[in-house]
Amino acid sequence: MIKKYIFLLSSCIVALCCFQTATAQSKLVDRVAATVGSGIILQSDIEMQYAQYLAGGEKPNENMKCYVLQQLVTQKLLSQQAMIDSIEVSEAEVDDNLNRRMQMMVRQAGGKERLEEFLNRSLLQYKEEMRPSVSEQLKAQKMQQNIVTTINVTPQEVKTYFNGLNQDSLPYFNTEVEVGEIVINPVLTKEEKEQYRQKVEGYRQQILNGSDFGTIARLYSEDAAAPYGGESGFQTRDYWAKEFSAMAFKLKEGEVSPVFETQFGFHILQVLQRRGEEVNVRYIVVIPKPTNASLERAKAKIDSISDKVEQGKMSFHTAASLYSENNETKYTGGMILNEEDRTGLIPMDRLDRETFTAIDPLQVGQYSKSFLSKDRTGKQVYKFMYLKSRIAPHKANLEQDFAKIQEAAKQDKINRKLSEWFELRKENTFIDINPDFIKCDELKLWINKDETLAQK
Known part of the structure; x- marks a missing residue:
């Protein structure tokens, strides 16, 4: 089944961004590794992404090339359908993606000069070489999003999915909490x-x-x-x-x-x-730095807000909506969302140290004292926390974990939809894999059985 190998291309684009070395190129005699419809995948395409795998500090593993080729085949299918469906990506989207990649690569290499030495070319030249590949990746990503964008699950589907799981191997969740914050930034005169x-x-x-x-x-x-x-x-x-x-x-x-x-x-x-x-x-x-006076003003402001909430003059959620200066939580009534499943329940062991320290001694419904912290950009801010709920460790169940199970059920439905889409394209698209890759388990699903027997 193709379903086993389906995944969201957004993660593929991040994890397998093109990264080639002069050494790899000097040793490579290029050839066609696969033909997919009207497009081809070159051995050099695989080597470029395998070089990125090694550059990330991983140990050499030739099997990774099988995985890379399998993902490039799915990308080709998606991008070709994107062309048929007139799905385009703008030059600005490609430029933005390339710029973010270049910035990441510069940080990993330890500077622009070191990266250019490693690539044996200027960053400008390398960006232009990468442009066609990045454009195709983004088109494939948009195509995949179009395929699954309307997928949702009903409560009955969630229940059916959960009941179909092996009840003896359900996941065990550690302590989870719902927490809120109100944040005040120091403002300079x-x-x-x-x-x-x-x-x-x-x-x-x-x-x-x-x-x-x-x-x-x-x-x-x-x-x-x-x-x-x-x-x-x-x-x-x-x-x-x-x-x-x-x-x-x-x-x-x-x-x-x-x-x-x-x-x-x-x-x-x-x-x-x-x-x-x-x-x-x-x-x-x-970037201006806070002064002692600005920090004192921020501390006085947040303590005033905290007093109103503690005394019941204003609810925490209203205070967050009116006064909090963190736009990520201001519009959720101050509540922090779990970035993985976008629910309000966060495992205690995934909280940052400051948040954990602030809420650990609290009882449900209590507020922490205000404290000096840093936001995601590293700027100093004052905040205080609210503990809305705490769920003890437990085995997964529909009553306590509906949102998580709903997300899993939706992902399962997405995977099945993508599997059906790829099965259909496989039947209607010419796909030829170089015989050297016949040994790859990841690629057997793309190889015609009669073709496999003939090559034996």
Whole structure:
């Protein structure tokens, strides 16, 4: 059954992004590894992704090449159907994906120069080489999403799915909790922020006096694009904060902006090139740091909110909606969602240390004292926590774990739908696998039985 091998292509795209080495290329004599409909998969395609597998620190494993080829076959089928269905990906989507990959690869390699040495080519050249492959991957991903986008499960289907499981091997869940938070950011006054504005103005004057923008960005910008000399790649208006977009689309090519502020800090930028509704810029950002006074103001504000909630003058959920400055939880009444299944129940052993420490001594319905913490970007914030419920360790059951079982039932239905789709395409698409891959268990489902017997 194909179902055994189906998975969401979004994970494939992340885990198996193309990554080739000069060494691998020098040893490779290219050939066709598989033909799928009107497209081919080259041995070099497999080697590129196997190189990424090794670059991640994994031990050599030739069987991984079988897995890679199996996934490339499914990708080809999906991307070819995407063309038939007129599913497209924009240049901006491809650029965004490529930029994120490049940033990740630069971090893994320890810098832009080291990565370019490893690749034996410039990042710009490598990005252009990767562009067709990334475009195909994104089309395949969109096609798969189209296939399963309308799938849902009814309560009866959830119950049927659960009753069909082996009741002796149901999972055992550790202690789970529902927790909420209210977050307050320290806010600097205009006077407190002025030193950061002046710092960026100083960098601007250096550039206007002849210093290289890219060099200044590498040295002083506080952003993930700094190793690229602050270059963003082509982006649309909705990619940036509105103040940044307004400036980027207002300037002429080559022009350096005045200092301006967004929620992320103080910036200057220079437009490198326009392309329709996209623009490529390089920029410098300096992020203001909280002062002691701003932290004290934030502490006073959150303690005031906490007092109102503790005294019953306002519910926790109302207070979170009105005052919390974390947009990820503000609109859920302050409740933190489990990122894996998007439910409110979170295993205690998956909480970060600060949250665990804050709620562990609480009884259900209690609130923690306010404490200084950091958000996902590393910025200092004040918060206090609410323990809504605590579920003791238990064996999976419909009453306590309906949301989890519902998600599992939905995923099972998605897998069966994808299996049916691939079975149909297998019957109606010419697929030829190179005889050298006949030994791969992962590829036997794509090989015609008569063909297999003939090759024996």
